Amino acid sequence: MCELLGMSCNTPTDLTFSFTGFSSRGGRTGPHSDGWGLAFFEGRASRVFLDPNPCSDSPLAAFLRAHPIKTEVAVAHIRKRTQGPIGLANTHPFWREMWGRSWVFAHNGTLLGIESLELDRYTPIGETDSERAFCWMLGQIFREFPADPGPEHLFAAIARLGSELSEHGVFNFLLSNGDYLFARCDTKLHHILRKAPFGQATLADEDVAVDFAQVTTPHDQVAVVATTPLTRDEQWRKGEPGELWVFQRGELVAELASPVRHGKEDHV
Amino acid sequence: MCELLGMSCNTPTDLTFSFTGFSSRGGRTGPHSDGWGLAFFEGRASRVFLDPNPCSDSPLAAFLRAHPIKTEVAVAHIRKRTQGPIGLANTHPFWREMWGRSWVFAHNGTLLGIESLELDRYTPIGETDSERAFCWMLGQIFREFPADPGPEHLFAAIARLGSELSEHGVFNFLLSNGDYLFARCDTKLHHILRKAPFGQATLADEDVAVDFAQVTTPHDQVAVVATTPLTRDEQWRKGEPGELWVFQRGELVAELASPVRHGKEDHV
Numbered sequence: 001m002c003e004l005l006g007m008s009c010n011t012p013t014d015l016t017f018s019f020t021g022f023s024s025r026g027g028r029t030g031p032h033s034d035g036w037g038l039a040f041f042e043g044r045a046s047r048v049f050l051d052p053n054p055c056s057d058s059p060l061a062a063f064l065r066a067h068p069i070k071t072e073v074a075v076a077h078i079r080k081r082t083q084g085p086i087g088l089a090n091t092h093p094f095w096r097e098m099w100g101r102s103w104v105f106a107h108n109g110t111l112l113g114i115e116s117l118e119l120d121r122y123t124p125i126g127e128t129d130s131e132r133a134f135c136w137m138l139g140q141i142f143r144e145f146p147a148d149p150g151p152e153h154l155f156a157a158i159a160r161l162g163s164e165l166s167e168h169g170v171f172n173f174l175l176s177n178g179d180y181l182f183a184r185c186d187t188k189l190h191h192i193l194r195k196a197p198f199g200q201a202t203l204a205d206e207d208v209a210v211d212f213a214q215v216t217t218p219h220d221q222v223a224v225v226a227t228t229p230l231t232r233d234e235q236w237r238k239g240e241p242g243e244l245w246v247f248q249r250g251e252l253v254a255e256l257a258s259p260v261r262h263g264k265e266d267h268v
Numbered sequence: 269m270c271e272l273l274g275m276s277c278n279t280p281t282d283l284t285f286s287f288t289g290f291s292s293r294g295g296r297t298g299p300h301s302d303g304w305g306l307a308f309f310e311g312r313a314s315r316v317f318l319d320p321n322p323c324s325d326s327p328l329a330a331f332l333r334a335h336p337i338k339t340e341v342a343v344a345h346i347r348k349r350t351q352g353p354i355g356l357a358n359t360h361p362f363w364r365e366m367w368g369r370s371w372v373f374a375h376n377g378t379l380l381g382i383e384s385l386e387l388d389r390y391t392p393i394g395e396t397d398s399e400r401a402f403c404w405m406l407g408q409i410f411r412e413f414p415a416d417p418g419p420e421h422l423f424a425a426i427a428r429l430g431s432e433l434s435e436h437g438v439f440n441f442l443l444s445n446g447d448y449l450f451a452r453c454d455t456k457l458h459h460i461l462r463k464a465p466f467g468q469a470t471l472a473d474e475d476v477a478v479d480f481a482q483v484t485t486p487h488d489q490v491a492v493v494a495t496t497p498l499t500r501d502e503q504w505r506k507g508e509p510g511e512l513w514v515f516q517r518g519e520l521v522a523e524l525a526s527p528v529r530h531g532k533e534d535h536v
Contacts (some may be wrong), residue, residue, distance in 0.1 A: 041354040042357065043392050045394060046354070046356075047317070047318040048315070049317070050315040052279075056285035060335070063327075067327050067328070071419050073443050089310070089312060089316070095363070096365060097364060097390065097391060100393055102393055121389070123368035124368060125365060125370055126312075126313060196374060244374065
């Protein structure tokens, strides 16, 4: 299994604190040592840093911790491979363009038998079930909506397609177009909304604490999503199976539920 | 105007030496301080490092010089903007997926009036003429060839589309799918083929020399393409207007000529 980390903010914010705890799990406090990636959005565009090496001792990850990039939306992933060998082509997050925007995707879980789903417009470069699922979802969305249909239809389509794919296995994911951050919980996902009055937080994986009041303004709002809570002294909300959260500018703007078959937790 | 740097090799090779000279031109020995980017291929996949800040004093560029990434194909660009503001969405190289491969593109020159060209399948994220030209070219190729048509048809299509776009202004470019590196000269482009017996070379922009014999094997072949020669003591071949070079695994595997109207050099 892999781990996911996402952030949505109303002010460009750096991910350093969360990424520090998260990257420890990539080979040090966690077993996810088969590559990692981190995407930062700037408006409709993104840049994606990919590294097929373990995150915990990656010079590139150390560089990103030391030279924080402020962003409105970030999507990160550390990989414990299940399908597809270690390599750049199989490293999340994956990236495609749709409607003149960058779309970025990262997956936690394993999907079986999705080779039979017909692809349209987007073709995988690597061998993972995850990239194939992403390509299929975007292709389905574009086939139904050649132009952006607005939030209501878009949210419903992503919830429905997520639910369909989830029939093939475990499908926790993060998906963003730089405006919305979609976070689907299938078996395991948590989020926290931080806003004024800000307090202090301590990482679960490192002896690092931050006083958010010192590094924010009262206007700031930040949503952080992670497979498991990154801090030990804050209240993270646990996702329900089949739940799709939609964040925009640091706020939870929509929650969609879809039915999930039982007994999945056993397979994570 | 911008500057281009490309490399094609038969063995994964690091770009450090060339990138050191090249990145000096991004704000120090050259005026190209409006962002830079560097794409590395690993098979069909690529990772693209983008930075909207000047290359010469960019911490990310320093990191990449200090932590070389070995690659079979690299495409780099430093920007002196003409169309589109400074920002991530307007930073080369641009990236799209076609036929399950990553395609990367960087442009030197300015194209006027290409908004009227009808796009198909690929949509620009930013505001540059360059990304629009790239999207149009890929869209045209995909419309004619929904699957890879093989080298002969592919090379001819890229030469023809390059020539069509070149009617709109100046269109020097680098394009790669990780297998081939296409380098089109409209007004200014140079290349060098390095193979055994290897000699010494000294950068034109920095007091840095390398003895390639010390860092290569007799089997190695490397092609380097740049807007202007990066070394002062090697023979670089100057491109003719309208010439398209195709490199594969460090060799020049094809050269295609197309007619170009005269007097362009005045506008570079």
